[in-house]
Amino acid sequence: MVGGQGGAGGMVSREEQEIARGVESVLSAASPNLSSLQDVVEQVESKLGFQVSHKIDFIRTHIHYLLRPPPQPQPQHLYHKDHFALEQLPIPRPLAQQHTTLPPDHLPFSQQLQFEPYAASPPPPTTSPSSGLASPPPQPPPQPQSSKKSAQKVKRKRGGPGGLNKLCGVSPLLQPIVGHPTLPRTEIVKQLWIYIRKNNLQDPSNKRKIICNDELRLVFETDSTDMFRMNKLLAKHIIPLEPTKPTNRVSKKSKASVELESKCAPKSERSPESKTDSKCSDIVPIVIISDELASFFGTDEREMSQAEVLRQIWEYIKVNQLEDPSNAMVIQCDEKLEELLKCKSVSALGIPEMLAHYHLCKKSDTQSH
DNA sequence: GTCCTGACTATCTTTGAGGA
């Protein structure tokens, strides 16, 4: 792809490219030791083998770029129809900002990297901010392949930050694969497929079949799966960060799940909260939580799904606004969280790992109840 | 006018069916 030609543009030095890769690599490793910018700098230095402290601003900006918040509620006009049109948002583009000499059409170097940070997948639908160039809207709104039939039926105007763009937590097991602690579901799927291709995990004779490597086996708890079932298995590792807004929708899914629910519980006991339970708890990965964590949650329950643990922690962080406003990757622990994680601040990326390290014991051999 | 239902949205891939 674009790789390699980094220095060619002249504005992005090879050194900066290497540093950027180093930063991404360090972040994606989700080390729990990353609690400050200095930690990142040190790890990047040790990874690259040369001093990078003189590029601290560059690193900070790049971290902000990589960890920039997902699409937050934005004025509709910024979104148009394309939910992922982040290019239009006033989000810091590291080089574009720092290297003001960049030609307007010089894209951020993130596009020169193999690892793409959480970014817009489809091209910006309207005028590209980076290219103040004369790029007339090339064509009438391109119809997504799969939406042709729908386009015939309806012309609904959709978009917005919610729905599919809702940020979800990624389970500790899945994080090394998708590279982020929180992503929209769609992005999680995307990153997973990148991982599968990168590691040649598709069965050559039947490409629908996914052969799990060690890492994937931990996640899916099976040696192989198919691409359709994969999403189902993936659901166990996607954690809603905020409680789902109660909705009265009873859609296709619900219809299907009603059947399942009726098998798992008597009709009369069906409740809205039973959504995840309805999958029958025996297929949800359960962990044993420490006494400390149990008391943190204020529960006597010692068995919990990993997803639920992470969800509750993130809920606590959000409710108590513990995210460092000046550095998205840092969580400033309050007293309670500090006691739990044994540190005053912690990298957002490191939380799951620290939890797993200190407070979770995988109930691996618990087949069912 | 309000409430409810359900389609639609994005993401990924491959296969097979159907149309040109």
Place this chain on the structure above:
DNA sequence: TCCTCAAAGATAGTCAGGAC
């Protein structure tokens, strides 16, 4: 024969349209 598109699976917010 080639090309296009639906289907499978999960997800949750949005909104059109129907019912009352």
